Amino acid sequence: RKEVEQDPGPFNVPEGATVAFNCTYSNSASQSFFWYRQDCRKEPKLLMSVYSSGNEDGRFTAQLNRASQYISLLIRDSKLSDSATYLCVVPTGDTGFQKLVFGTGTRLLVSP
Amino acid sequence: SQTIHQWPATLVQPVGSPLSLECTVEGTSNPNLYWYRQAAGRGLQLLFYSVGIGQISSEVPQNLSASRPQDRQFILSSKKLLLSDSGFYLCAWSYVFLLAGGSSYNEQFFGPGTRLTVL
Numbered sequence A: 001r002k003e004v005e006q007d008p009g010p011f012n013v014p015e016g017a018t019v020a021f022n023c024t025y026s027n028s029a030s031q032s033f034f035w036y037r038q039d040c041r042k043e044p045k046l047l048m049s050v051y052s053s054g055n056e057d058g059r060f061t062a063q064l065n066r067a068s069q070y071i072s073l074l075i076r077d078s079k080l081s082d083s084a085t086y087l088c089v090v091p092t093g094d095t096g097f098q099k100l101v102f103g104t105g106t107r108l109l110v111s112p
Numbered sequence B: 001s002q003t004i005h006q007w008p009a010t011l012v013q014p015v016g017s018p019l020s021l022e023c024t025v026e027g028t029s030n031p032n033l034y035w036y037r038q039a040a041g042r043g044l045q046l047l048f049y050s051v052g053i054g055q056i057s058s059e060v061p062q063n064l065s066a067s068r069p070q071d072r073q074f075i076l077s078s079k080k081l082l083l084s085d086s087g088f089y090l091c092a093w094s095y096v097f098l099l100a101g102g103s104s105y106n107e108q109f110f111g112p113g114t115r116l117t118v119l
Helices: none
Strands: A004-006 A011-014 A019-025 A033-038 A044-050 A054-057 A060-065 A070-075 A084-092 A099-102 A106-111 B003-007 B010-013 B019-026 B032-038 B044-052 B055-058 B065-070 B073-078 B087-098 B104-110 B114-118
Touching: A004 A084, A011 A019, A019 A084, A019 A106, A033 A060, A033 A070, A044 A054, A044 A060, A044 A070, A044 B104, A070 A084, A099 B044, B003 B087, B010 B019, B019 B032, B019 B087, B019 B114, B032 B073, B032 B104, B044 B065, B044 B073, B055 B065, B073 B087
Parallel strands: A011 A106, B010 B114
Antiparallel strands: A004 A019, A019 A070, A033 A044, A033 A084, A054 A060, A060 A070, A084 A099, A084 A106, B003 B019, B019 B073, B032 B044, B032 B087, B044 B055, B065 B073, B087 B104, B087 B114
């Protein structure tokens, strides 16, 4: 299994739809996880951190399933501005210093 | 609040020429610093990281080097660029949150990036 694996998409959804992405990871010792958003030709920006079973921020919900080693990101009521690539990120290494392993991203296209 | 700067924003260089990209962080002290490269249509690849002045760890053997001459300054260099060095170079900084139970998490924040084209 790759360290971090994502479906590249693209996911094409209409405005107002609910869409979910999954991400699987191989390191069962990982304790915290992140979702980043990257717009075309821009830097990644932190969207959500997940360090327990899940996290919710407005229309965005991240859930963690440690037994199956996957993280999901749910976006409700999609907006045109949600169109971007969503990167799943998993730390590796010990507690003192951790490196982040980035997935290759899932592309979302929201249409009118 | 913390900010991270990178320059230049774009760069076109001939093969064999030298390279110097600079990254500076404001509003924090003793951050962990990182250089990543993102090739067209690919994921982020960690190139170097630094936990303090003069401390550099390299992730992959390559044509590049990094230095950290000051606490909040991180420089990426090359003596002779190759075509394969083209890409989007991103600097990032982080601090580590320690959670109850000894676990930690490590949010990283990226600069605006430098888009390098080697011709």
